[in-house]
Amino acid sequence: MSEPTGLRARKKERTRDAIGDAAVSLFLERGFDRVSVNDIAAAAEISKPTLFRYFPTKEDLVLHRFADHLGEAARVVRDRRSGVKPVTALHRHFRAGLDRYDPVTGLNDHPEVVAFHRLVFTTPSLAARLTQYQLEDEEALADALGEGIQARLRAAQVLAVQRVLARTNWQKIADGRTAHDVHPEAVADADQAFSQLR
Secondary structure, eight states: OOOOHHHHHHHHHHHHHHHHHHHHHHHHHHOGGGOOHHHHHHHHTSOHHHHHHHOSSHHHHHHHHHHTTTTHHHHHHHTOOTTOOHHHHHHHHHHHHHHHTOGGGTOOOOHHHHHHHHHHHHOHHHHHHHHHHHHHHHHHHHHHHOSHHHHHHHHHHHHHHHHHHHHHHHHHHHTTOOHHHHHHHHHHHHHHHHHHHO
């Protein structure tokens, strides 16, 4: 008797989450370069080949949290209401993320989130892999915006603005401020940045 597809998919997702959580815990505890793939497989109680079926690279074990947002900007543009300009929809989406203290905006002061961002931003191989994700996101957004160089330039500008805003928010929190304290500045910075994009 075979399992229903939904059950199988949920089981795979739980396994993927367990592997990713085990990896991130080890990386935060020891540092990215001090943890081997064998260490992660042992902590997750799986084989090394199983680990690589879920995550093709060691970097993906950390960055899958960002990968979950891959294509998000393109979806925002495609799903926007009629009459709403793409940059306006993206601005509203980013502002909503700030109001939710979404970690992807950098405006989240949970110690594990702050440590996770520090790990990503200070580990060269993770920063390089994150750049690859960003380029894929940029391509998807450009496709959603239209054709030609104008769409590609607009996509690059929007994602650069979001990246700078998120990194600025994270740095303020990493320097010891609370997300609640930074929130008004983050909103003002986002409003100014997206206004300049228009």
